[in-house]
Amino acid sequence: MTAEFVTPAAxxxxxxxxxPLPYVLEAGEGERAHLxxxxxxxxxSGDETDGQFGVFTMEAPRGQAIPVHSHADVHEIFFVLDGKVRVVVEDGDGGRVDKVLTTGDFGYVPAGHRHTFRVESHRARTLGVNTGGFERFFAAAGERTSSTMPPAQPVVxxxxxxGDAARRYRNEFHFDAHLID
Incomplete structure (x- = not known):
């Protein structure tokens, strides 16, 4: 007997x-949010991996850097699918690692390190992986959407x-820190 993959909920x-069930998503499917x-x-999400990790994509036009933040117990990766994304991370000595990642480049931010990123090309798409649970921060901080495009106007x-989303999803903002000039 052959098992079937779970398909998206109607x-x-x-x-x-x-x-934890095998499933597939077609292009553009998933839980979408604008932030x-x-x-x-x-x-x-962490729900499907027993809390081990989550996977998400981010798509955005060139814009401002997101606020500097850290996660005490959340690791995060950036894999650039298309475009250019500047990732800036504080190292263990208080210095900073500043790198523009281009298509195919990979970056890793260990838990506890302050970091930020900014899209440097006209548009960029990244694949992110994080410690399980954090991936739901984006919908909690922003707004759920059925759109498959970045918002026409920023969702602030x-x-x-x-603050509530940050507390729930282990995210600490450092509004006084400026890692990108």
Missing amino acids: GGGSPLPGK FDQLFTVLL PSPEQL
């Missing part, structure tokens, strides 16, 4: 199964919404 529910000028699409959460 009727507006999450396209993710919510537990700032970016479209985040969660492809795999209220300080209360951003």
